[in-house]
Amino acid sequence: MVLNKSKYLNMKTISIAVVCMLSFFLSPTTKAQSALFMPKNIKKVYQDSSRSYDGKPGENYFQNTTDYTIEAQFDPQSRLLTGSENIVFTNNSPDSLRLVVFNLYGNLYKKGAARRVTIDTGDADEGVVLSKLVFNGETIDLESKAVSIDGPNLTVKLPWAIRSGTAVEFTIDWQFIFPANTNIREGRYYETNYFIAYWFPRIAVYDDINGWNKHVYSGEQEFYNEYGDFDVQVTVPINYLVWASGLLQNPQEVYGKTILKRFEKSKTTDEIIHVVSAADIKKGKLTADNEFNTWHFKAEYINDFAFATSNTYLWDATSVEIGGNRIPVNAVYYEGSKDFHEVAELSRQSLKLLSEKSIGVDYPYPQLTAFNGHYGMEFPMMINDGDGSNRNETIFVTAHEIAHSYFPFLVGTNEQKYAWMDEGLVTFLPKEIETEMSDNSTYNALNNSVLTYSYFAGSKYDLPLMIPSEQLTGRTYMYLSYSKASAAFYTLRDVLAKDVFQQCLIEFIKRWEGKHPTAYDFFFTFNDVSGEELDWFWKPWFFEFGFPDLAVVNVEKMADGAYVIDVEKMGNYPTPVHLVVNFADGSNEFIYESAKVWKDGGNKLQVTIETKKDISSVAIDRKKVPDANRENNIFEMSMKN
Template sequence: MKYKLIPFLLSFGFCGVAFGQFQQNNPGVSHGNKFEQLETILRDPNMYRSASGAPGPKYWQQKADYVINVELDEKNQRIIGSETITYTNNSPDPLTYLWLQLDENEHKASSDNQSFDGSKMAGRMTVKQLNGIIGSENDYGVNILKVVETNGNALKYTINQTMMRIELPKTLAPGGKFVFKIDWNYKITDRSTVGGRGGSEYFKDDDNYLYTITQWFPRMAVYSDFQGWQNKQFTGRGEFALTFGDYRVNITVPADHIIGATGECQNYSSVLTATQLNRWKQAQSAAEPIEVVTLADAKESMKVKSSSKKTWIYQANNVRDFAFVSSRRLVWDAMKVNVEGKEPMAMSYYCPEAYSLYRKYSTKVIANTLKVYSKHTIPYPYPVAISVEASNGMEYPMISFNYGRTEADGTYSEATKYGMIGVITHEVGHNFFPMIVNSDERQWTWMDEGLNTFCQYLAEQEFDNNYPSRRGPAHLIVDYMKMPKEQLEPIMTNSENIANFGPNAYGKPATGLNILRETIMGRELFDYAFKEYAKRWAFKHPTPADFFRTMEDASAVDLDWFWRGWFYGTDAVDISIDNISYYRMDTKNPEVENELSRKAYDDNAYVISRERNRKEGIKFANETDPSLNDFYNKWDRFAVSQADKDAFNKYYAGLNAAEKKIYDSKVNFYEIDFSNKGGLPMPIILEWTFTDGTKEVEKVPAYIWRKDENKVTKVFAKSKQMVSVKLDPYLETADIDTSNNSFPRSYEPTKFEIFKQREVIRGSSTGGNPMQEAQK
């Protein structure tokens, strides 16, 4: 064995981590598989979840209420917390223990997620990559100081990585409540080096921090009717399964910090200056964003740090989580939004580095998001929606952390602008999926990311008709769909096991829903069913089966074939036009048929030797000696005689009314052979171009493939003669090979580019900065 010395460079940039068939009924046969119902795959309906996809008559879910006191210790970079949890057992099951999540333990050196991924050396290595290989010790993770009953009696508990089991002193009966207290603390991580969704960001120039405090308190795991305790470990990818409840949170921070958080602040009068409080009151009726804390305020606070503290008090009802931002570097603007009879406050918090972009766009993007999502789901029910610029992309109830900083001169690229608008739309949109329609992200990422990305696409397109959406349109998923099968997995794959996380969990489900809406179901049926799903499962815990069943139940469209192919399989769409045969009715009319025969005769009579003989001026014998010509040299074999006309008139007169109707239509028949090369059934959409220059688009339902999933032949009747026909003319179906979509075949150049891959912040975009160039 030889060892080769390969030098590498140490890179101090961001290092992102790429996250992101079933048994056939009739195997070996080309039918009876792709169009069978999903009854053998979906979870059986019961009294908790009905066969219609709605919650059943005995549906239940647990409740967890929190009273939390938390201090942000800026000097020691720690979170210090104490909480009282009231857990209500609404299940029919007696419980002897409870499971809580300690998500900050994902950063501990001993956590499995620090070592269970493969690793390789590269020419350039980051500190994070090298530390992952070296396995250095750290003091991250939750320190549990006390777990007691309300009377002070200690509770026995066991910590297994990111999960903590508390043993109850007595069985918690159905309908019962259990109240207990936990004291804890942890070291705040630096997001730029350690990674993760929350933590701190340090600004060296002014020696200040921005804190995004998320997954920060011990919180109840979900106990449900369909899986019992959801205590799958948090490894950093599959997000959160959480229980609804009411929160009272008292947040103590340096007195010069500004707080934005889940819920409504109960004591603005004691934490804001008189001027800021007056601006806040103005913002509550403003139609344009008003700066409650101005850029000048933020810059002044950045200069001298306060040694005193303030406590901000927040109340949030019927939410599944709580997060907050804290910093003395924050500008804060706000305005009221009218959303289907409700008036939530749209608010943005951002550092000076993002001012030129966020002041112009952020709060108005929130407003657009709330309006469009509400139209397609339920009216936004919460009193607040917040966007925080934190060089990040992550969501929590009523608050989200987003991307979007400008250059030092305040300019920005078009890519940065649209990247910011897109990530704000996406993260604010998560208020609906999964903060309200509370799916289990730890199991099924697509149920929140995919559905949310689809709604993000709708909101982007209503924000700007020319918005350059990155996900949603069918053609944008083609590169992923055409990858080798061994590099793919079905959408219905657990979050931890997805290789191509973004395309699989975000892009493909969003594209599938767009195809359903625009191509398969139509907007009216789709929108009604999708809205029904949101109404049925708002503030509840839906499963994939509940979504699939509701979409069919509310629309009367059988979609099992689509769920099978698009969600449970890895087949791609590749429908090919293999052959076209043209059939023309024999009119029996000599004036028509004889002229066609004349043309065919002339075409067949063409011989290259004859043409060249004429061009050479050869003297033909029958031209120099006319005596060689007789009757047949002048005879018109295609002339129409009176006898021919009489015979046709007799034939036509003998036709009945139905026969004459078809005869007079002069229909052209085109028999087309199609093959399903990709394996995924899809409607056949054809664009016909006729000899007179007109076009016609028609659609054949996907059911045409039910009796032969590989090849079908269909005859089309057209009153005009066809020049060409094209499959999927508007790129609606994500067909991975359009070279076989035309007849006659058309060939278009495929564009390519040379690029160097680099890691970027979640939600960000890249591109030049023409704005800056113009200012030069």
């Protein structure tokens, strides 16, 4: 993908100047190592200049591509999904590849498959059934020894190697019975409405660190995909509409006349257009009057493709202007949904606010569709969300799933190793805009997220973030990837200040757009762009067992009437210091010190406050300080008597 400079927020000149000066004074020009622990296979790629200690892709970094042309048919009655696909694989690695690994995610539903999720017993069947595999015109015997299947991974020994710098073609014919009752990332809703994901055989990632990625998809860990162009045709029966991870190429051929007119109008206005109403569904005529319609979508350089099809869902459409382009926005939902009537508008607002505020990079895709399925799941240009239990939850899920457009899609982070990179960032980054979109004046999404981490901080589930995500499961996986990582980013932003944090984030996105960064590429980019040595922060929060815990240990009235407050850092994780000073007259005052006060390794902080009033107590502000232990948070002056 061509880097479009205009999609990045121009930070204030002043902050860039400050950052540059800091870089000049504090950062050596080329770093040759890091004090952070690095597993030896990861260290090697930095030493080999595939990646670099300043956080940029190294001169030997490579990125393979996989371009897909897929023709798929889906029968909503039998749930049979059949496909014929052509993959052009370009080997940009320095290696000759004699083996190729394909991911058959549908094998999660194969009888006897190893899973970390529960599936409906009726949905266990044959998984993905292949009927043809052709490599550069040569048919590969699927029964031969050259082909082996390990769960979701199909490994093929090729008749000859794919040389470095060459492209080859695979053709695969396959079929798969889509699950009837199991909702994982995909699902069937209200009988006839489907969100179809993790559905087509794809070539696994071959990267500099692991070679072929042989992660066994268990239903739990999510994306680590290769990039490429998609040209996808989906054939479904009359009156089934289709939305997908791409732009529809043939709207005139597939929509009913009225639907087409409304859809076209929605692309030019901020208003919400009801493209499909309950009355339209009764009438039929949603699509062109053919027994089957073929919906043709194209997308450039994305790392996954999902589609949804429905014959009874309502459809609201609108659009939003971002960076001079109008982005079409769709919400497709069950008529009885509690909250989806508002999701087109919330998606519109989220796209705008994420682009212009939370992230500072324009939404990278040409459309967005929010589909009313279950829970919350992200794909390029498509999100699959259930009903929220209240409006704030709907706002959270909508903003969160849309924010995933940046991580792991625009930037291809590895969720199997570092799920916190995308889940943590997209849990943390939209917090202020979630608060802004809420109609409850006392709601503060950021404060709530701090409290959520504090709740399990220091428990047996509070493990170091750098434990590879595929080694985690259940609540530990969730707590770490979402809540703990969010608290870590909250503290990091406090250390750097908002402007510099965003500058680092934007530069990280620019450097790694369409590529596969490791956690170290993130750490090193933040060190490099901020001009600060942040290992004192990365080490405890990402590599060490432990927890954050501040205590107010003493408050002393001095002879001159001033008070001295002693704060102690009892945990090993640094946090910002937010104190609430309560006076005897019922008033209060807030004191703040950046988490940077702990940079030099000290664990004691003394704050003096000049006041004519009497202090009654001093407390750690729990809403703003990640903190594992509440017991030592309040110092009452009455305790001194």
